[in-house]
Amino acid sequence: MxxxxxxxxxxxxxxxxxxxxxxxxxxxxxxxxxxxxxxxxxxPVAKLSASSYPLMEIDAATDAFNHRRIIGKGRLGTVYAAVMPKGELVAVKRIHPRLVLNNAGFWLLFHTQMASLADHPHVVPITGLVGYVTKRYWREKRGASKECDVFGFGVVLLELLSGRRSEQGLMVEWALPLIKGMRFSELLDPRLAIPSQVEPLVRLGRVALACVANSRKNRPSIAQVAAILSDLEMNF
The missing domain is CATH 1.20.5 (Single alpha-helices involved in coiled-coils or other helix-helix interfaces)
Structure with missing residues (x-):
């Protein structure tokens, strides 16, 4: 070739x-x-937020938390079988009151939030959850801490003062300018019976501000917050 x-x-x-x-x-x-x-x-695309349900709706779905609907018990709470208004069968977990009072239930948020994102045949999705945690908590994923609990308690105080629900972190952004600007007439729930001396309410707003506005290291301890609230209760 x-x-x-x-x-x-x-x-x-x-x-x-x-x-x-x-x-x-x-x-x-x-x-x-x-x-x-x-x-x-x-x-399915995982959702980072869960729906909230009125207590009256949950109460009706569980027949006022009837003992006959109990399907499980644990150290954290009791689980009830519930039927929602649309006929959906769900399990409702009622946290023990002592845990709510002692820890405000905030340390449970990380585990329940992760469970709501889990895709596993033995893990049921979380339908409803109320969360009061900082954005930094989810961003850095450092886990629960005492400082996170203080932040959550501050959000609860803001809810009590304003009569509004905290949804997706908007409560803090809305309330902080009002407290800093001393615009308490815009902050306070109009349904509140305003006392003649509003100083306790102002101090309560400042306590909430200290809990949610300061950096993690500069937040007051829950013991300091409790001491201030006890003093307010005596002088109210």
Whole structure:
């Protein structure tokens, strides 16, 4: 064979190899594409927030937390079988009162939030959850702490003063300018019976401000907050 013939044969073989390789890649892509679509459809997008339900609705769904509806008990609380207004069967966990009073239940938030995002056959999704944690808590994922509990307690104080619910962290952004600007007439719940001496309410607002506005290291301890609130109760 001459040099030109060998060159032509080599080019033809190379072209055939490229065509075969392209065909194989095309078949692989076509076969894998439906699988990817199925996986995307099978995995729902996780939601970072859960719905809240009125206590009256939960009370009705559990027949006033009837003992006959108890399906489980643990050190954290009691689980009841409940039927929601739309006929959906759910499990409602009622936290023990002593945990709510002693810890405000805030250390449970991390575990329940992660459970609501879990995709596992043995983990049920969380339907409703009330959270009072800082944005930094979720961003840095350092876990629960005493400072996080103080922040959550400050949000509760703001809810009591304003008569509003905290939803998606908007309570703090709305209330802080009002407290700093001493615009308590805009902050306070109009349904409140305002006493003749409003100083206790002003101090209560400042306590809430200290709990939610300061940095993590500069927040008061819950013992300091409790001492101030006890003094307010005596002088109210």
């Amino acid at each position: 001459s040099y030109e013939e060998i060159t032509i044969i080599a080019l033809v073989l190379l072209s055939l190899c490229v065509m075969i390789l392209a065909l194989v890649l095309f078949i692989i892509i076509c076969k894998s594409k439906p699988v990817e679509d199925e996986e995307e459809e099978a995995l």
